[in-house]
Every structure is written in structure tokens, then in C-alpha cells.
Amino acid sequence: MTLFMFEHLVPAEVLRACLDSSSESVWTNFVRCFQPDIARRVSYVARRYRMANSGLIDDLVQETYLRLCRNDYRHLRSLRESSDEHIRAYVCKAAVHAAEDYFASICAQKRGGTAGTSELIWEPADAGRSPEEATLIEEVESCLEREVEQARDRTIYRLCRRQGYTPREISEIPEVNLSAKGVESCIRRIDLLLRAKLSGPTSEGDLLLSPYGGDR
Numbered sequence: 001m002t003l004f005m006f007e008h009l010v011p012a013e014v015l016r017a018c019l020d021s022s023s024e025s026v027w028t029n030f031v032r033c034f035q036p037d038i039a040r041r042v043s044y045v046a047r048r049y050r051m052a053n054s055g056l057i058d059d060l061v062q063e064t065y066l067r068l069c070r071n072d073y074r075h076l077r078s079l080r081e082s083s084d085e086h087i088r089a090y091v092c093k094a095a096v097h098a099a100e101d102y103f104a105s106i107c108a109q110k111r112g113g114t115a116g117t118s119e120l121i122w123e124p125a126d127a128g129r130s131p132e133e134a135t136l137i138e139e140v141e142s143c144l145e146r147e148v149e150q151a152r153d154r155t156i157y158r159l160c161r162r163q164g165y166t167p168r169e170i171s172e173i174p175e176v177n178l179s180a181k182g183v184e185s186c187i188r189r190i191d192l193l194l195r196a197k198l199s200g201p202t203s204e205g206d207l208l209l210s211p212y213g214g215d216r
Helices: 011-020 024-048 054-077 084-111 131-147 151-161 167-171 180-197 204-208
Strands: none
Touching: 011 024, 011 054, 011 084, 024 054, 024 084, 054 084, 131 151, 131 180, 151 167, 151 180, 167 180
16 A cells, blocks of 8 residues: 655545554654644643643643544544544544543542642633734733633633633533533623623624634
């Protein structure tokens, strides 16, 4: 079989090549294609728990690959006919879930001792925004800080609207301490508040109220 070495790595082509061959070359392409996404998602979760050391991140990246390849690549095989966007989103979710499962386990162990759980942290990912978008984001951030009293609620909103996390995924973060329905209610309440405070056709309300990070 021909070995694939893509100049421009297309997720669907890379995945199909891997499923059709056990060649080291095609799996090297798989790593080249998805490693940046996996490492970025794992690092983001690790930073939120203030445990972003390189050794742990490497371990969680490897755990993500192991999960994707379990049961004779069952999860990857289910993606054979999927679009590039869907495949990349699935891999990113696998990375987030691998990291979240690890830290949920650590937090559960801490609850039995004297140590508290890590503080919930949100870190922006606004690289590549245009100057206009950056200005609009500043506007809504100012309103968010001014109008929403609880830091947890602001973080929940940012995770959803800026990073693309679903309410269910946010509810699985130990520090949130809300059900998925509770997270949905929090986001809906802040949506309404921001729309009321930020009026006008060019308002940041229109920009921020659409989910970011759809790669998840």
C-alpha cells in the first residue's frame, strides 16, 4: 500500500490512511495532524487546575491517543466517513475528557484529606483576533465584570461562549458545583443581561454570544 506523507494534512485522509494501514509512516502523520490540537486542549485544562507541567501534559497527550485507539480503534473507525471538522472536534473532545477525568480523580482524592480542590481558572485564547474584535471583546468583558457578581458565573460564561465548552462539560468541572441544567440557566441569565446592557447592531453582544472554540 502507498505510504501517505501529506504536505497539507487533511484529517479525513489521515484517519482513513491509518485505519487502512499499520505503517509507522501513516501513524506519524496522525500525530503530526492532531498533536497540536490535543496538546493545546490538555494544556488548557491543566492550566485551569494549576498543574501545567510538561511531564504531566505529555502523559495526558499519550492517554488521549490510547483512548482513541482502544478496542481495535473502535472510536476512530466510527469517524471514517466524517468531515474534517467533525474528526478534529472529536479528537479535541477526547483530549479534554482525558484531562478532566484525571483531574477529577485528583480532586476526589483531595476531598478525603485536608487539601482543597484547585481554584477554577479561565484563561483567554484570543490570539489572531482583529483589532475590531479585540475592542468588542473588551467591551463585553467590562460589562461582564461589572454586572455579574460571582467569579464562578463569569468563568462559566467564558468557558461556554469564548471556549466552546458545552454545559455538560462545564458541569463536570468539580469547582463549578452545578448540574448541566444549572449551567444552562446561568449562561441564559447572563446572555439576557448582556443583551440588555450592550445594545446596538455592532455590539459585542452579537460577537460574544456566539460560541467560540467550535473545534470542540
